[in-house]
Amino acid sequence: MSLSIKICGLKTPETIAAAIEGGASHVGFIFFAKSPRYIEPGDAGRLRQAVGGRAQAVAVVVDANDAVLDTIVSEMKPDMLQLHGKESPARVAEVKQFYGLPVMKAFSVSEAADLRKIEPYFGVADRFLFDAKPPKGSELPGGNGVSFDWRLLQSLDPKLDYLLSGGLNAENIGEALRLCNPPGIDVSSGVESAPGVKDVGKIRAFFRAVEAARTGRAA
Numbered sequence: 001m002s003l004s005i006k007i008c009g010l011k012t013p014e015t016i017a018a019a020i021e022g023g024a025s026h027v028g029f030i031f032f033a034k035s036p037r038y039i040e041p042g043d044a045g046r047l048r049q050a051v052g053g054r055a056q057a058v059a060v061v062v063d064a065n066d067a068v069l070d071t072i073v074s075e076m077k078p079d080m081l082q083l084h085g086k087e088s089p090a091r092v093a094e095v096k097q098f099y100g101l102p103v104m105k106a107f108s109v110s111e112a113a114d115l116r117k118i119e120p121y122f123g124v125a126d127r128f129l130f131d132a133k134p135p136k137g138s139e140l141p142g143g144n145g146v147s148f149d150w151r152l153l154q155s156l157d158p159k160l161d162y163l164l165s166g167g168l169n170a171e172n173i174g175e176a177l178r179l180c181n182p183p184g185i186d187v188s189s190g191v192e193s194a195p196g197v198k199d200v201g202k203i204r205a206f207f208r209a210v211e212a213a214r215t216g217r218a219a
């Protein structure tokens with residue numbers, strides 16, 4: 001089965017090119033004002049055009065209202081929406097129906113009980129994304145570069161479509177894939193040289209590490 005790979009928080013043509021050349025299935029754009037990865041919808045729209053159909057362009061939002069979503073959808077034209085806040089199942093259904101776009105719902109995980117919170121979203125969200133809980137004091141619901149215990153995902157239905165996220169990087173992705181064999185993975189700060197600054201070399205190293213883990217060859 002092919003592994004979905006999302007590189008999130010992209011802001012430049014060079015790093016988008018590195019993500020696509022490496023084999024990213026998804027590229028993510030962050031619309032959360034406090035994030036160092038924040039991008040204006042119009043800028044994301046221009047970058048998204050350069051992506052063409054080579055990867056799915058994902059708009060990441062946090063409890064966004066209709067006006068914010070209208071602007072993002074009309075200016076960026078995403079292929080998918082990632083709802084990374086406390087959006088209810090009803091809100092996910094409403095957004096999905098109104099924009100006619102697939103929705104990935106993010107959940108923060110630190111214990112087994114957190115995984116049961118996805119149940120009301122079955123049949124509503126198209127995919128799930130499991131991220132770590134933000135560290136105390138962080139203003140960001142995602143992009144914190146912290147991991148959770150990946151073994152928690154071993155109890156999930158093998159047919160569940162999700163991305164493993166949170167603190168992944170070229171050094172630990174092999175272990176993450178081995179431990180929970182996820183259908184998809186997502187990385188942001190693990191391929192950065194500073195908060196919000198993606199690094200082409202780190203993006204390439206991440207893909208090499210994924211390939212090495214999947215083929216058993218050295219990275």
Ligand SMILES: O=C(O)c1ccccc1NCC(=O)[C@H](O)[C@H](O)COP(=O)(O)O
Pocket residue numbers: 008009028030032035036037060061062084131140141142143144145146165166167168186187188189190
């Ligand atoms: O990345 C952000 O700054 C961000 C801000 C607000 C909501 C979500 C955000 N990121 C969402 C993602 O999908 C990240 O890739 C995910 O949280 C993993 O980040 P990291 O642990 O840095 O790899």
